[in-house]
Amino acid sequence: MVNEFKNAAGVTFPQGFKAAGVKAGIKKSGNLDVAVIYTEKEAVVAGTFTQNAVAAAPVFASKAVVATGMAHAIVANAGCANACTGEQGEKDAKATQEIAAKALGCDPLDVIVASTGVIGVTLPMDKMENGVKEAVSALSEDGSSAASQAIMTTDTHPKSAALEIEVGGKKVRFGVIAKGSGMIQPNMATMLCFITTDLAIDGKLLQKALSEIVETSFNMISIDGDMSTNDMVIVMANGAAGNAPITEENEDYAIVKEALDKLCKEFAKEIADDGEGATKFLTVHVTGTKTFADAKTIGMSVAKSPLVKTAFFGADPNWGRVICAVGYAGVPMDPEDVVVKFGDVPVYAHGVGAEHDVEALAKVMEQHDITISIDMGQGEEEATVWTCDFSYEYVKINGEYHT
Amino acid sequence: MVNEFKNAAGVTFPQGFKAAGVKAGIKKSGNLDVAVIYTEKEAVVAGTFTQNAVAAAPVFASKAVVATGMAHAIVANAGCANACTGEQGEKDAKATQEIAAKALGCDPLDVIVASTGVIGVTLPMDKMENGVKEAVSALSEDGSSAASQAIMTTDTHPKSAALEIEVGGKKVRFGVIAKGSGMIQPNMATMLCFITTDLAIDGKLLQKALSEIVETSFNMISIDGDMSTNDMVIVMANGAAGNAPITEENEDYAIVKEALDKLCKEFAKEIADDGEGATKFLTVHVTGTKTFADAKTIGMSVAKSPLVKTAFFGADPNWGRVICAVGYAGVPMDPEDVVVKFGDVPVYAHGVGAEHDVEALAKVMEQHDITISIDMGQGEEEATVWTCDFSYEYVKINGEYHT
Numbered sequence: 001m002v003n004e005f006k007n008a009a010g011v012t013f014p015q016g017f018k019a020a021g022v023k024a025g026i027k028k029s030g031n032l033d034v035a036v037i038y039t040e041k042e043a044v045v046a047g048t049f050t051q052n053a054v055a056a057a058p059v060f061a062s063k064a065v066v067a068t069g070m071a072h073a074i075v076a077n078a079g080c081a082n083a084c085t086g087e088q089g090e091k092d093a094k095a096t097q098e099i100a101a102k103a104l105g106c107d108p109l110d111v112i113v114a115s116t117g118v119i120g121v122t123l124p125m126d127k128m129e130n131g132v133k134e135a136v137s138a139l140s141e142d143g144s145s146a147a148s149q150a151i152m153t154t155d156t157h158p159k160s161a162a163l164e165i166e167v168g169g170k171k172v173r174f175g176v177i178a179k180g181s182g183m184i185q186p187n188m189a190t191m192l193c194f195i196t197t198d199l200a201i202d203g204k205l206l207q208k209a210l211s212e213i214v215e216t217s218f219n220m221i222s223i224d225g226d227m228s229t230n231d232m233v234i235v236m237a238n239g240a241a242g243n244a245p246i247t248e249e250n251e252d253y254a255i256v257k258e259a260l261d262k263l264c265k266e267f268a269k270e271i272a273d274d275g276e277g278a279t280k281f282l283t284v285h286v287t288g289t290k291t292f293a294d295a296k297t298i299g300m301s302v303a304k305s306p307l308v309k310t311a312f313f314g315a316d317p318n319w320g321r322v323i324c325a326v327g328y329a330g331v332p333m334d335p336e337d338v339v340v341k342f343g344d345v346p347v348y349a350h351g352v353g354a355e356h357d358v359e360a361l362a363k364v365m366e367q368h369d370i371t372i373s374i375d376m377g378q379g380e381e382e383a384t385v386w387t388c389d390f391s392y393e394y395v396k397i398n399g400e401y402h403t
Numbered sequence: 404m405v406n407e408f409k410n411a412a413g414v415t416f417p418q419g420f421k422a423a424g425v426k427a428g429i430k431k432s433g434n435l436d437v438a439v440i441y442t443e444k445e446a447v448v449a450g451t452f453t454q455n456a457v458a459a460a461p462v463f464a465s466k467a468v469v470a471t472g473m474a475h476a477i478v479a480n481a482g483c484a485n486a487c488t489g490e491q492g493e494k495d496a497k498a499t500q501e502i503a504a505k506a507l508g509c510d511p512l513d514v515i516v517a518s519t520g521v522i523g524v525t526l527p528m529d530k531m532e533n534g535v536k537e538a539v540s541a542l543s544e545d546g547s548s549a550a551s552q553a554i555m556t557t558d559t560h561p562k563s564a565a566l567e568i569e570v571g572g573k574k575v576r577f578g579v580i581a582k583g584s585g586m587i588q589p590n591m592a593t594m595l596c597f598i599t600t601d602l603a604i605d606g607k608l609l610q611k612a613l614s615e616i617v618e619t620s621f622n623m624i625s626i627d628g629d630m631s632t633n634d635m636v637i638v639m640a641n642g643a644a645g646n647a648p649i650t651e652e653n654e655d656y657a658i659v660k661e662a663l664d665k666l667c668k669e670f671a672k673e674i675a676d677d678g679e680g681a682t683k684f685l686t687v688h689v690t691g692t693k694t695f696a697d698a699k700t701i702g703m704s705v706a707k708s709p710l711v712k713t714a715f716f717g718a719d720p721n722w723g724r725v726i727c728a729v730g731y732a733g734v735p736m737d738p739e740d741v742v743v744k745f746g747d748v749p750v751y752a753h754g755v756g757a758e759h760d761v762e763a764l765a766k767v768m769e770q771h772d773i774t775i776s777i778d779m780g781q782g783e784e785e786a787t788v789w790t791c792d793f794s795y796e797y798v799k800i801n802g803e804y805h806t
Contacts, residue, residue, distance in 0.1 A: 052730040053731070083723070086753075119723030120756035310802040320521075324632055334456075350489075351487065353487060353524075391798065394798075395793060395797075398710055
């Protein structure tokens with residue numbers, strides 16, 4: 001989906017960034033499982049984190065780094081979430097920061113840490129220590145690909161992108177690696193997204209832009225409605241591009257925000273498209289509401305409905321389930337005002353089923369990418385939510401108990 | 404689950420009630436699909452209905468009957484929900500009331516109507532008319548079993564019960580038939596529950612008791628989080644038992660409310676246990692909250708989590724998914740205060756996994772009925788939610804597109 005961006009250079013595409021991914025033996029599979037992203041030139045850092053009240057230790061440790069406004073590195077591991085691990089988990093997250101800081105020659109509070117994997121199991125610190133040291137010594141400008149693989153869980157493919165724009169006459173680069181709604185038994189999906197850029201920008205402005213963008217990108221996807229204990233989106237900007245530092249919401253800021261928004265939206269869609277067991281990518285576009293919040297609430301109600309998701313898995317043009325999910329979303333509405341389309345085929349209009357071309361609708365349902373358009377006819381606001389269908393494979397991935 | 408109540412007499416167990424179920428040809432299967440319940444002695448009536456903003460025509464028609472406070476009959480059909488059918492749907496619901504009223508010799512506003520089945524399709528009124536007339540002529544004190552079969556969709560078995568209590572020295576009987584989270588392709592689950600009693604009680608008190616009881620019974624079950632357009636619980640009390648009419652919240656009222664509460668809770672559990680594709684019956688018991696609402700919110704968050712439901716399908720003692728769902732429920736909490744048990748085996752305590760007997764836990768996970776106990780440690784309130792697991796069969800039932 002992000003072909004226009006796909007670029008193996010990933011997080012090392014911007015100037016001054018190096019990365020590495022190594023096998024530390026944390027994943028049972030023996031695959032790459034520890035990633036390090038590093039910028040020698042100190043970077044301003046911004047981050048958004050899971051809202052789950054049961055957040056993992058690395059989430060708290062990384063929030064403290066973001067609070068300082070500056071960072072040099074990101075250390076991420078897959079295979080163990082270091083969540084629900086109590087004081088030991090906090091100690092292990094801090095120890096990981098210290099191990100990386102010592103190896104990199106920076107301050108522990110300059111090191112973002114992220115984990116994804118099994119909940120309730122403490123990090124194997126001997127393996128982490130060796131892995132982090134090995135990754136640091138392996139840091140290179142060709143290391144993004146390995147890093148992107150090291151953070152994968154059951155993602156079907158590594159997720160990497162890069163983008164170049166011009167800011168104030170200077171070329172500014174962005175790089176991204178992310179992992180999506182993969183599941184590592186026996187736990188829940190985690191979304192990690194690490195964005196690097198050589199942009200020069202004030203840290204608070206970067207955080208403002210990221211926080212706003214996440215609301216309409218990563219916060220608009222739902223695989224199964226479950227919110228992870230470990231979700232994290234981090235942006236590091238080291239200023240190596242040499243652009244006039246952005247310190248106010250000027251034209252340069254607008255250009256940068258648009259680029260960052262595009263990257264985040266494309267990745268959000270990519271993650272939904274790679275949802276566990278997904279066979280369909282569903283875009284729920286809700287228009288004509290009084291507020292964005294109403295549109296999001298309705299879109300999420302439809303996107304989370306197991307009946308809607310199983311219907312699309314079965315290529316069943318089942319508008320009854322969609323209008324039902326709209327009806328119980330909790331937003332005051334009059335069915336008479338609502339029009340629903342699958343693709344460009346109207347299926348429900350003003351309280352009743354809409355006359356439509358059955359063959360055209362069948363063609364829409366056979367596609368991989370399907371847009372469900374819902375116009376509520378009560379206002380001018382809108383929102384778009386992305387999700388995937390519910391398949392046998394989803395139940396298999398999450399219902400199989402591997403001992 | 405309601406063995407202590409199971410009784411084929413069902414809705415005809417109370418004095419003065421007759422019932423019938425006939426084949427009107429509305430179900431493609433050709434099975435029984437039109438039910439009539441009748442009391443010649445006028446009954447006070449109480450009802451609760453779906454909160455879905457997209458409610459079916461019969462819901463509006465029956466609300467009007469409940470508003471009059473009195474009723475003589477319930478006419479229900481399966482095979483067509485008469486939902487999203489616009490003005491024609493309203494006309495058909497009214498016509499059904501008139502057909503039944505004429506055949507029974509009562510007022511159309513004395514006839515509750517209920518439908519479950521395909522959305523967006525209008526009722527085949529010729530079949531309905533013949534079906535209703537045939538059912539009326541077939542009314543008998545042995546008709547409850549046929550009536551309970553006529554309202555089934557994909558329920559695996561008809562749901563019927565009866566109960567006798569003593570009120571002020573008089574024997575008072577209750578009878579129930581219900582249909583649960585069956586699905587009739589291509590639409591969503593609908594819950595219908597019809598309760599008859601020969602109790603003499605003020606209509607407003609009966610409504611008050613029912614409304615309160617539904618909050619802690621039928622409103623505490625979740626199969627897949629989807630709320631139907633057609634849900635309805637109706638109670639008809641014809642006073643034939645000859646007890647001193649209950650006109651205030653006295654001891655008799657308490658006895659009656661307790662009996663009604665027991666019936667509704669047992670049926671709610673029965674419906675969850677017969678959820679689509681269910682292989683496990685899950686009781687989520689949340690204690691130690693500041694309010695009932697908080698406990699219900701947390702219980703529903705766990706009960707609706709596809710990750711929790713697939714884990715139990717896989718007999719996976721995956722407490723990480725449970726504490727995760729508790730964490731994102733939206734109720735302020737401190738993981739340090741929380742204790743989670745599966746059956747009587749502690750799995751999570753005060754922020755970390757709890758030491759436990761692995762074999763004992765494995766035994767719990769193999770059972771059909773499993774209780775997930777969650778103590779939040781922040782107050783004295785509690786709530787119990789009932790649900791079932793998420794199986795391949797659920798996806799099959801809802802993902803298979805029958806044309």
